[in-house]
Amino acid sequence: FKFPVQQETSTSRQVVQNRKFNLSWLKDYPWLVYSKELDGGFCIHWFLFAVNLLMKNCQFGVLVQQPFVNSKDAKGEDSVLPKHEKTDYHKNAIVASSNFLCQTRPYLINPLLFWTLKRRLVKERNKQALPSLVKCVLFCGKQNSKTGHRDDATMDPTSNCGNFQALIDFRAEYYSNLQEFRKHAPKNATYTSKIFQNDVIVVLGEYIQENIASNINESSPYFGIIVDEVTDTVSNLQYVRYDENEKPYIEEDSFAFSNLESTNSETITEAILDMIKKSGLGATKIRGQSYDMTASMSSSLNGTQAKICKVVPNAIYSPCNSHKLNLAIQSACKEAHIQQAVTVMNQVFLFFDNSPKQQRFLEKVIENQGSDLKRIKLFSFCKMRWTEWEEAVENFCDIIEVIFIVLQIIKGWQWDGKIKLDAQGLHSSIESLETIVSIVALKNALAPLQGITVKLQKRDINIHSAYKQISSVIAVVASIREDIDNVFKDWYSEISSLAKKLDVTLKIRCVAGRQKHRSNQPANSTEEYYKYAIVIPFVDYVLSELRIQFSREDCNPLEVILSLIPEIVGKVLNIDEVVEKLQCYKSDVPRFSSLKNEIFSWTRTWKQRNQLPTSLCESLEACDKDLFPNLYVLFQIGCVFPVTSCESERPHSASGRVKTYLRNAMSEERMTSLTLMHVHYDMNIDVDQVADKFIRKHPHRLFSS
Structure with a gap:
């Protein structure tokens, strides 16, 4: 025909x-x-x-x-x-x-044709029921709902069979395909066992990883790795994505979780490279890496970053800026008076936090005084996050008067002897004028760092913006040090007001004989004494530590890429030096020989304009790929440089919720997949594709020939 x-x-x-x-x-x-x-x-x-x-x-x-x-x-x-x-x-x-x-x-009907058609119909019915079972597993994974441990054939049908079985029963009432499958399926192939659940969980984890890895393609081939090593190593990927309007933005996704027996640099490096190899991305496209400041990760000789650089020389290491800030603050707080004040505040927190009876008594006193305090419970001093320190200090200053009264009442009433003794010691410590001055100095000297601490933990911050904000904060602290005489007058007014509330006399404690454990500055007044004894040394500590931690090296290729941002590209004086420092990216850019002319044209393009891009993403968006192909690639590489590793620490909370004491013996694949489902709960997952992937990975005659 x-x-x-x-x-x-x-x-x-x-x-x-x-x-x-x-x-x-x-x-x-x-x-x-x-x-x-x-x-x-x-x-x-x-x-x-x-x-x-x-x-x-x-x-x-x-x-x-x-x-x-x-x-x-x-x-x-x-x-x-x-x-x-x-x-x-x-x-x-x-x-x-x-x-x-x-x-x-x-x-x-021919008998052979009849049984062939019937078998095909059964397989089609089973295939239609499989996505419903996968959805039940996916729902439990996203909600971190325990699937249950009574999934064997020996379970009692009259007992509570767990969330997974209950969800299947509920879903079968409204989906005829699932109901027919459960009615006619063999007893040894109901696909509701814990083995089936584990297989589907692993397939879902692989699907999520493949979905994330597919975003790193020819249009955006480079990526950065962010790793946080504790008990379970978390690996994140940072890369550039484009929305429907072809506007670039930086994306960071949790990608893998590895349960390591040891956290030395060799084991961590091997785990990272193995993870990248399994995902099919290729380690040669790593252009940035960010970890915390521990020796096993940041050492330039035997650390993880050094071992990664041996494999990929262009994988520039960028230490976590949030950890840098925490290290600077912790080092500054080692000043004797400040450290003693922090110890006192932490002991007061533990005094009330470890005893519900004492905490209720504190709340009752606050209620009887008619105070309008928003928070009536003290905060702990986290060792790794200054944000919580700042909240703890401010909260302590808000209710210090009530704490002082409560401790005074406890030490005089008929409480337990040890409690009375502890309350008396804490009351005497707070009553010290040195403690009051140290607390006020700690709160005010580190107040400019509050915003930058929160900013450095955000997901969408780029490294140029981070450096600008850090520089501005250092400038603010430096201005406080330069004008410390006028600044401390306001601080001393706050000290006087607080001392008056606590009935503490503003005077210098007399020193008998020679002493070496306390400042003995000559001064004409109490204000002058504490300014030179506590405040100025502490501000100097803060300023010097910030400058040490955030010193920038101009020879770093990252610094050279940042200098190409239109906001600061006019300050580039010697283009030949810039091109020389970018030799390491010769194999990445399409035509390195024309890079010098591109930079010259790029500089002239933005010279007469008013509105200039101020970040790497904005520069990438403004860079025409046809006119500036080399700069386009360099801006892509700059966008994948991580600013902080805080995002890789957040999934630890999710993994802690997933790996409870009831699931402590599960395999690494199951833990990774469950955590990925829980973290990426908003990801659009095609259940039909997952079902097809499951059938290919676990062929069975119920679904295929």
Whole structure:
């Protein structure tokens, strides 16, 4: 038979093309039939049995009431025929037509054909039920809901069978495919066991990793790694993505969790490279790495960053700026008076936090005094996050008067002897004027760092913005030191007000004989004494530690890439030096020989403009890939340099919720997959693709031949 030829005119190129119905479509799609009269295709099952389905207000179109005649949309990923074959109503129509043949005229059907059709129908029914089972596992994983440990065949049906079994029972009431599958499935293949759950969990974890890895492609080939090593090493990937308007933005995703027996640099490096190799990304595309400041990670000789650089020389190490800030503050707080004040505040916190009775008494005193305090409980002093220190100090200053009264009451009432002794010691420590001065100095001297601490932990901050904000904070602390005489006058007013509330006399404690453990500065007044004894040394400590931790090296390739941002590109004096420092990226850029001319043109382009891009992402968006191909690649590389490793620490909370004492013996694959599902709860997961991946990975005759 010769199919009629139709002529179609292309709207874009105005070219006449000859198209016709293809015989191979009838072979590839057995449900497709051809109408000679209408010169088009129909779905025979859907055409005959569409009216038998319980569907209201359904309007039938192509392949049912209208023939399929648009030949160019026949095959392909989003074309008509394969898209129709995947629909639920098409599958239901096949089941309806097969049931009709088997129930009405079974003696007319060949026995071999009958059993073949029946087996195919059973497999189609099982395939339709499998996504429902996968959805149940996915729901439990996203909500971190324990699936239950009574999933064996020996379980008591009258007992509580766990969340997974209960969810399947609930879902089966409304989905006939799942209900039929559970009704006819063999008892040894119900696909509700813990083995099935583990297999689906692993497949879901692999799907999430493949989905993340697919974002790192030809348009954005480079990425940075952020790793936090504790008991379970967390690995994040940072890369550049583009939205629907082709606007670039920086994305950071949790990618893998590894349970390491030891946390030395060799083990961590091997785990990182193995993770990247399994994902199919390739370690050669790593252009940035960020870890905390521990020796095993940051050492330039035997640390993880040094071992990664031996494999990938262009993987520039960028220490976590948030950890730098914490180290600077902790070092500054080692000043004797400040350290003593922090110890006193921490002991007061433990005094009330370890005893619900004493905490209730504190709350009762606050209530009786009619105070309008928003927080009536003290905060702890976290060793790794200054944000919580700042909140703890401010909260302590807000309720220090009430704490002073409570300690005074406790030491005089008939409480336990040890409690009275502790209260008396804490009361005497707070009553010290040196403690009051140290607390006020600690709060005010580190107040400028509060905003930058929060900013450095955000996900969308870029490294240029981080450096700008850090420089401005250091400048603020330096201005406080320069104008310390006037600044301390305001601080001393606060000290006087606080001392008056606590009935503490403003005077210098007399020193008998020679002493070496306390400042003995000559001064004409109490204000002058504490300014030179406590405040100035502490501010000097803070300023020097900030400058040491955040010293920047101009020879670092990252610094050179940052100098190409239009906001500061006019300050580039010697383009030859810039090109020389970027030699390490010679293999990455398309034409390194033309980089000098590109930088010169790029500088001239932004010289006369008012609004200039101020970040790497904005520079990448403003950089034309055709006009500046080398700079476009360099800006992409700059965007993947991590600012902080705080984001890799957040999944530890999720892994702690997943790996409870009831799940302490689960495998690394299960833990990784469950944590990824819990962390990426908002990811759009195609359950049908997961079901197909499960069938390919675990072939079974219930679903395939």
